[in-house]
Amino acid sequence: MTLAIMQPYLFPYIGYWQLINTADTFVIYDDVNFIKQGYINRNSILANKKKQLFTLELIQASANKLINEIQIGRNRAKILKTIKQNYIKAPYFKTVYPILEDIFNQDEQNLAKFIGYSLQHISDYLQIETKLIYSSDIKKDNSLKAQDKVIHICKILKATHYINAIGGQELYSKERFKSENIQLNFIKTKLLEYKQFDNEFIPYLSIIDIMMFNDIHDIKMMLNSYELV
DSSP states (O other): OEEEEEOOOSSOOHHHHHHHHHOSEEEEOOSSBOOTTSSSSEEEEEETTEEEEEEOOEESOOTTSBGGGOEEOSOHHHHHHHHHHHHTTSTTHHHHHHHHHHHHTSOOOBHHHHHHHHHHHHHHHTTOOOEEEEGGGSOOOTTOOHHHHHHHHHHHTTOSEEEEEGGGGGTOOHHHHHTTTOEEEEEEEOOOOOOOTTSOOOOSOOHHHHHHHOOHHHHHHHHTOEEEO
16 A cells, blocks of 8 residues: 655645655644644735745644644635636636635634645545545554555555655655655656746646646646656
8 A cells, every 4th residue: 555644735736746646545644743834824826926934824823732623714706716817817717616616615713624625625626536645534643653554554554655845855764764664755747837827837836726727637647746766
């Protein structure tokens, strides 16, 4: 069984979805500490031919709190309005915008569950069949840290193959995983280009941008545009 584990990110870029797509089970790592200035509650879209950051408001967020202990604020309608203003002329706006409306208008106030809902909803749209679970629902030894904790989760879920984002190369040892009979690989996303109105292409934006400018068939091709290292 192939496993991937990542913190919940808000409408993440294509590499995150490649990670979900390549795994049999994807663990939403919600019971680890919140990271400020990261991608847990913010991402970027295209606005006036430039990359523009949008941030989901949080209530008393702190690096001393777990992600699943944080509540979201009240700027969801404002973000949705910004998305509409910038993508209303995009080719797949009429298909994609109702999905985003459903996500932003949900009643959920918990940050981890809000993002988890969005990950599942978009996975369904992209025809990704990976099972999504929350790490907080796994009975495990929470005293373990970093690599040891990931290996622990792999063994609990009986994973034989663990895939991580490319940034984990300095954190995880293939030899250490191999000693536990687990194959470790890192996913390296290939640079993808597509038409964004008549602009010069801006890469690595939120999945929102990809969905607005590409049909399901093309996105499915993008999901497989990577190499394992």
